[in-house]
Amino acid sequence: MAAIDTIPPRPFRPSARLLGAIEKVAIPLGALIASAILFSCFLLLLGKSPADFFQLVWRGGFGTSFSFQNTLQRSAPLILTGLAFAIPAQIGLTMIGAEGALVLGGFAAAAIAIPLVSSGMPVALTLLLMAIFAILAGAGWNAIAGWLRHARGVNETISTLLLTYIAIAIMNFFVEGPLRDPASQNKPSTMPIGKDYMVGSIPGTDVHWGLVAGVVLAVLLYFLMARTTFGFAARVTGGNPRAALAQGLPVGKLIVSCSAIAGGAAGLAGFYEVAAIHGQANASLVAGYGFTGILVSFVARHNPLVIVPVAIMFGAIEASGGLIQRRMDMPDATALVLQGIIFVVLLASETLHGRFAIFKPSSEVDRT
Amino acid sequence: MDAQVALPAMAPPAPAAASKRGFGLETVGMTKVFGSLTALDDVSLKVEPGEFHALLGENGAGKSTLVKCIMGFYQPTRGQLLVNGQEAAIRSPHDARANGIGMVYQHFTLVPCLTAAENMVISRADVPGFIDWAKEKKALEAFMERMPFQVPLDEPVSGLSAGEKQKLEILKQLYLDQHFLILDEPTSVLTPGEADEVLGLLHDMARAGDITVLMITHKFREVNAFADRFSVLRRGAYVGGGTVGEVSTEDMSRMMIGETQIRKSAARVAEVKSATQLELAGLFVDDNEGLPAVEAVSLKIQGGEILGIAGVSGNGQSELVEAISGQRPLTDGRIFINGKPFESTRADFDRFKVFGLPEEPLRNAAVRRMSVAENIAFRSFDKPPLASLGWWLKPVAMRDKAAGLIERYRVKTPSPETPIENLSGGNVQRAVLARELSDDVDVLIVANPCFGLDFASVAEIRAQIIDQRNKGAAVLLVSEDLDEILELSDRVAVMSEGRITYVAPIGETDRNTIGSHMAGH
Structure with missing residues (x-):
């Protein structure tokens, strides 16, 4: 308190807000660099060149228009699952059930499509209903965990994780049982919705509309949290x-x-996975997007707008997986190792916020 | 030293302990710098052997920093520590212990489910892997016999009263052979009677030369009654000291406060006309473990009246306040305001103009990482002019409103955008005050509003509470500070073990009567 009066004016003193913003960017960025160094050590241990690796990630993720479109394609569900972690995080909940909500949403979309498609419903209406069912399925599923948390004090991290396993089991039950398409021999799946009913691409690209949906939702949710009474x-x-x-x-x-x-x-992400990529619900929906979304949200510090570029970065890592596998003769799991390292380093870096004096306006150092 | 403690039965008990006496301690030019802040500035303080020394100072004056340097929790930036005139290198609490310096903390450090005997044995530095309880018990009984006061050895600590627990904390230090005792506000959890008893015992032991006492406190009454000498810190520096009895209380308090102007308490308007009435009807509340914490509390508070609830910490007062302010469900009972049922919802808070000043504002009333402006907007963010259409926020209006209140309530903050956690305790409370008291207030729920604040803030906050009473608000004040209750209340109630055991107008009661009811008599 006393310090406020006695600090002499200095020529330039960045505002608390600016310093806070710099800190928010600098710490995750530092964590990313530290993870890259750690991962390089891992590569060197294997006798591989880190320089080659990062170059290939660049080429496989952004190098050509084809690879960039591949990246965007993969980042669409990551934006949505990133949001699925970020919104509960803002209200103090650690919910890791996006994977389950995505799978259940995708399955709900594929299941409702079966009668709609066979009755010859118009395409737009069918897709709209599929999307609504996917969203409702995901929302209802995750709301269970929220309600358990509030009403019964059940730890939401555990319950969302367990609900994810249940969601996957529910899909498997129907896909392998009552809703199985008899034609799907090796990979049990629901009836394909058919080419005509698939969501198309953004004109001039091969990227489906899920990317647009993700960006629009990110902007909407940003304003919801930052500028509405609900968010406040x-x-x-x-x-x-x-x-x-x-x-x-x-x-x-x-x-x-x-x-x-x-x-x-997350349910909406499931809808696009079914309606834009797979055309049916099967085990391919369980692709780990829900879990990578956690990572995306952490790097973005749970800010919906920042989630978009971060999701694209992770999309690039996933998109370059094939190239790395072929060129460097490394297993597919290499990308998972990188993601794992990023996650651990990032969680450790969370504790660094507020620890660096350079990010603190000197007038606010206080005697307590 | 440890060996003596470990095997007390083998050495002839009496002489071994009796040879240990209270010893003197001195700090020379003790300085501690944290970054740009000098928390302790060249403090030289001498405590003579067998003395009861009081260390006075406001919150943030550096008392705790000094004690932490002596105990080895902090390494001083500069300065020395002399034990019995010899320089002592204390680099950790372990070293302090080896030098015979023990500390009794403000809050208990006992394990509630263990007995007193078990607590004492496990606090030793050298607890053996296998404890021979029969032998330890014998040694403990022999030890107890030499002590001027006793506590039951075989009862779980959870069954002891606060006074007995505090005695046990002191006995524990003596058992560990610590003869220089540092006590950090040791009476804050005790009733006045218990406090006097414990301090009296310490005083007598110091007089006999068995121990030396350094006590942190801000209660002048205790200093005058029990201490031999005192020292005062202000803003990290030693500003004076002397022999108790030679310096008046006014001079002591002037040393502590310095030149700061203290706002005079608002004059109490004799008869306030107000139609407001808060009624608590048979409230029952459970604590976190599901055990009853508040039982059948019924009280009526009129507008223009402050009802002070006194009680030793942990007798259900916090649960009562939490239940009224919506942080904890009522298990039974109703609350009525002006005869109409009241629920702890946002709509009713607004409808009945109910406001609150909770204890520890950062824990109960503010969000650390949100800005001062946002924190000030908690009551009004969803109403015009801060929100349009009932859901769209207007940050500019929010900031403007905050800027006005920050100025009116003299909240010291670099800007309205600063996260509230960067403000000092007094300024956080002032920001909460600005939020809660700037509109019309009919009912005000206050809990320990001045805990941990400096004198200037305390005086200002108390004046604001009186002000609201004078304007006709019904005020429920819960405080563990009896002086605060006596200063502010029109009527006093005592809460003991979850029940209201005594109610009296302030003019018809006194400190001793209230104290004995606090103790459960």
Whole structure:
């Protein structure tokens, strides 16, 4: 307190806000660089060249228009699953169930498509209904975890993880049983929705519309959290539930709503996986997008807008997997090792926020 | 030293312990710098053997830093520590212990489910892998016999009263052969009677030369009654000291506060006309373990009245306040305001103009990482003019409103955008005050509003509370500080073991009566 009066004016003193913003960028960036160095050590141990590796990631992710489109294709679900982690994170919940909501959403879309397609429903209406069912399935599924958290104090991280396994089991049950397309011999799947009913590409590209949906949703959710009373109340609840209760905020409703929004985003990702990529629901839906989304959200520090570029970066790593496999003679899991290292380093770097004096305006150092 | 403690039964008990006496301690030019902040500035302090020395100072004056340097938690930037005139290198709490310096903390460090005997044995530095309890018990009983006061050895600590626990903490230090005791506000969890008893015992042992006591406190009454000498710190520096009895309380407090102007308490308007009435009707509340914490509490508070609830910490007061402010469900009972049922929802908070100043504002009333402006907007963010259409925020309006309140309530902050966690405790509380008291207030729920604040902030916050009472608000004040209750209340209630055991107008009661009810008599 006393320090405020006694600090002499200095020629340039960056505002608290600017310093905070720099810190928010610098720490995850530093963590990414540290992970790259660690991963290089791993490559050197294997006798591979890190320079080759990062060059190939660049080429496989962004090098040609084909590879860039491949990257964008893969980043579309990552944006949505990243949002599925980021929104609960803002209200203080660690929900890792995007994978389950994605699978269930994709399955719901494929399942509802079967009667719609066979009855000859118009394409646009069919896709709309598929998307709505996917969103509702994901939202409802994840809302269970939110409700359990609020009403019964069940740890949401555990419950979302377990719900993910249940979701996958539900899909497997139907895909291998009642809803199995008899023609799918080796890989049990639902009936294909057919070429005519597939979501098309953005004109001039091979990238499906899921990318646009992801970007639009990211912008909408950014404004929802930053500029609406709902987002404000959610941030108060996330920052201090006791203060939120003392302000009479509807903490339970907020928690369930944020959980549902998250599940809906992941469910929408499932819809695009079915309607734009696979054309049917099968085990290919369980591709790990839900879990990579956690990583995306952490790198973006749970900011919906930042999730978009970060998702594209991770999309590039995934897109370059094949190239690395062929050129460097390395297994497919190499990308997973890189992701794992990034995740651990990133979690460790979370503890560094507020630890560096250079990010603190000197006037705010206080005697406590 | 450890060997003596480990095998007390083998050495002839009495002489071994009796040879240990309270010893003197001195800091010379002790300085501790944290980054750009000098928390401790060239402090030289001398405590004579067998003395009861009081260390006075406001919050943030550097008392804890000094003690932490003596205990080896911090390494001083400059300066020396002399034990019995010899320079002592204390690099860790372990070294302090080896030098016979022990500390009793503000809050208990006992394991509740273990007995007193078990607590003492496990606190030793050299607990053996296999404990021969029969032998230890014998040694402990012999030790207890030599002590001027006793606690039951075989009862779980959870069954002891606060006073007994504090005595056990002191006995534990003596058992560990520590003869220089540092006590950090040791009476804050005790009733006035228990406090006097414990301090009296310490005083007598120091007088006999068995121990030396250095006690951190801000209660002048305790200093005058029990201490031999005192020292005062202000803003990290030694500003004075002397012999108790030779210096008046006014001079002591002037040393602590310095030149800061303290706002005079707002005058209490004698008869306030107000139609407001807060009624708590048979409230029952459970604690975190599901055990009843508040039982059948019924109280009526009129507008223009402050009802102070006194009680030793942990007798259900926090649960009561949490239940009224919506942080904890009521298991039974109703709350009525002006005869109409009240629920702890946002709509009712607004409808009945209910506001609150909770204890520890950063824990109960603010979000650390959100800005001062956002924190000030908690009550109004969803209403015009801060929101249009009921859902779209207007950050500029929010900032403007905050800027006005920051100025009016003199919140010291670099900008409205600064995260509130960067403010000092007094300024956080002032920001909360600005939020809660700037509109019309009919009902005000206050809990330990001044805990941990400097004198200037305390005086200002108390004046604001009186002000609201004078304007006709019904004020429920829960405080563990009896002086605060006596200063502010129109009526006093005492809460003990979850029940209201005593209610009286302030003019018809006194400190001792309240104290004995706090102790459960």
